[in-house]
Amino acid sequence: MPEPVTADIPVVRLDPLGTDHHGEATRMRELGPVVRVILPGDVSAFAVTTHELVAELVANPVMSKNWRNWNKVQSGEITDEWPLAGMVMVTNMVTTDGETHQRLRRPITKTFTRSRVEDLRPHLVANVGKLLDALPSHAVDGVVDLRQHFANPVPMDMVCELFAVPVDWRPRLQELAYNVFRTNNTAEEVAATQRERHDMLTRLVESKRADRGNDLTSALIELGDQGEETLTQEELIDSIWVFLTAGHETTLSLIVNGVRALLTHPDQLRLAVNENRWADVVEETLRWDAPVGNIPARYPLEDTEIAGVPIAKGEAILAPYAGVCRDPEQHGADADNFDITRPPRKHLAFGGGPHFCLGAHLARLEGTVALPALFSRYPDLRLAVEPSELTPVPSFVANSAAALPVRLD
Numbered sequence: 001m002p003e004p005v006t007a008d009i010p011v012v013r014l015d016p017l018g019t020d021h022h023g024e025a026t027r028m029r030e031l032g033p034v035v036r037v038i039l040p041g042d043v044s045a046f047a048v049t050t051h052e053l054v055a056e057l058v059a060n061p062v063m064s065k066n067w068r069n070w071n072k073v074q075s076g077e078i079t080d081e082w083p084l085a086g087m088v089m090v091t092n093m094v095t096t097d098g099e100t101h102q103r104l105r106r107p108i109t110k111t112f113t114r115s116r117v118e119d120l121r122p123h124l125v126a127n128v129g130k131l132l133d134a135l136p137s138h139a140v141d142g143v144v145d146l147r148q149h150f151a152n153p154v155p156m157d158m159v160c161e162l163f164a165v166p167v168d169w170r171p172r173l174q175e176l177a178y179n180v181f182r183t184n185n186t187a188e189e190v191a192a193t194q195r196e197r198h199d200m201l202t203r204l205v206e207s208k209r210a211d212r213g214n215d216l217t218s219a220l221i222e223l224g225d226q227g228e229e230t231l232t233q234e235e236l237i238d239s240i241w242v243f244l245t246a247g248h249e250t251t252l253s254l255i256v257n258g259v260r261a262l263l264t265h266p267d268q269l270r271l272a273v274n275e276n277r278w279a280d281v282v283e284e285t286l287r288w289d290a291p292v293g294n295i296p297a298r299y300p301l302e303d304t305e306i307a308g309v310p311i312a313k314g315e316a317i318l319a320p321y322a323g324v325c326r327d328p329e330q331h332g333a334d335a336d337n338f339d340i341t342r343p344p345r346k347h348l349a350f351g352g353g354p355h356f357c358l359g360a361h362l363a364r365l366e367g368t369v370a371l372p373a374l375f376s377r378y379p380d381l382r383l384a385v386e387p388s389e390l391t392p393v394p395s396f397v398a399n400s401a402a403a404l405p406v407r408l409d
């Protein structure tokens with residue numbers, strides 16, 4: 001087994017507060033294709049820094065997503081009290097490989113179809129309209145936090161609608177989902193979030209077993225009852241939780257990042273409005289300011305080598321998605337510019353390989369409905385603070401602003 005390489009590989013302490021995702025990613029890329037990173041709790045891992053290497057990493061079957069294969073878990077250095085445990089040390093499709101992963105993913109791909117998403121369009125349009133109507137009522141001294149009152153409720157409502165989560169539970173679930181992506185949680189906070197979300201989703205599944213409807217929870221239970229694709233009660237609860245977390249913070253970040261990009265690039269906003277280029281806005285926002293910063297982690301099942309760097313079996317390797325979406329090798333020398341007319345090139349905002357995002361179609365639908373509706377209703381929308389005053393979400397996973405104060409007119 002090769003010695004873990006520390007001496008000649010550059011080391012970067014990842015900022016747990018995600019203060020400067022893009023600057024950090026550029027600095028890492030400049031240091032080389034593979035760097036060592038230090039995670040909260042002084043835990044060391046690797047990161048690859050180019051589009052090409054991340055694309056290879058996420059498609060490579062030798063790279064396990066199961067945290068039980070992490071050598072630091074096996075040695076007891078990482079326990080469930082680690083600040084990132086609520087995100088990393090869970091058992092669901094995100095953290096399984098091969099046949100187990102397929103068994104957990106297949107029921108979702110069978111029931112979460114494009115037509116089910118498209119059927120939700122009228123609900124989405126109506127909800128977006130309602131939220132836009134209500135925005136002035138949230139103004140304090142003429143300023144509205146668009147993240148809290150628009151970007152936040154849109155995706156949570158959609159995922160909850162999909163799974164038939166009762167309306168009055170949605171605000172609390174929103175808070176619990178947000179907690180998972182913070183990388184500065186205490187051990188008590190992690191445990192409390194896990195307990196509460198488990199109780200709520202157990203109640204949801206039990207109520208749907210008793211009273212089926214035209215929703216994804218019922219469809220998954222039904223599939224199990226027919227003897228196809230059986231998920232245990234715990235797997236079903238965990239799958240719903242994956243949707244609530246993976247589908248919420250990411251999509252709200254897409255909306256926040258899209259608004260922020262357009263308000264700071266008025267020429268691009270004019271183009272989007274005049275030429276109805278909202279699909280391009282969504283795609284360029286995903287690339288230029290990808291909602292997922294760094295995803296922990298993948299663990300090689302055997303000793304391996306990436307770009308000439310030996311990496312021992314069981315080391316953790318991060319995929320810095322937001323960083324490589326600005327890799328000039330893939331997106332050109334102007335990769336740092338927000339340009340909705342950019343010819344499409346493959347980006348990794350939704351990941352790749354067998355774990356490619358299951359909600360990409362829903363996220364794109366939400367972006368292409370929410371953004372034009374917002375700018376059509378409030379054509380004079382503007383930021384209420386300088387762009388440099390926007391505070392990032394305290395996370396190296398979620399890449400977005402923690403608040404988006406705007407003036408509506």
Ligand code: HEM
Binds near residue numbers: 290292
């Ligand atoms: C702009 C919005 C979104 C972005 C940027 C995004 C990004 C990603 C990325 C990068 C991954 C791969 C993670 C990895 O490599 O481990 C992923 C996986 C996943 N996403 Fe999304 N996502 C978004 C929206 C959604 C939505 C709306 C849903 C569902 C409602 C969703 C559900 C999932 C699920 C279930 C997985 C895990 C798939 C698997 O492990 O097989 N995502 N997403």
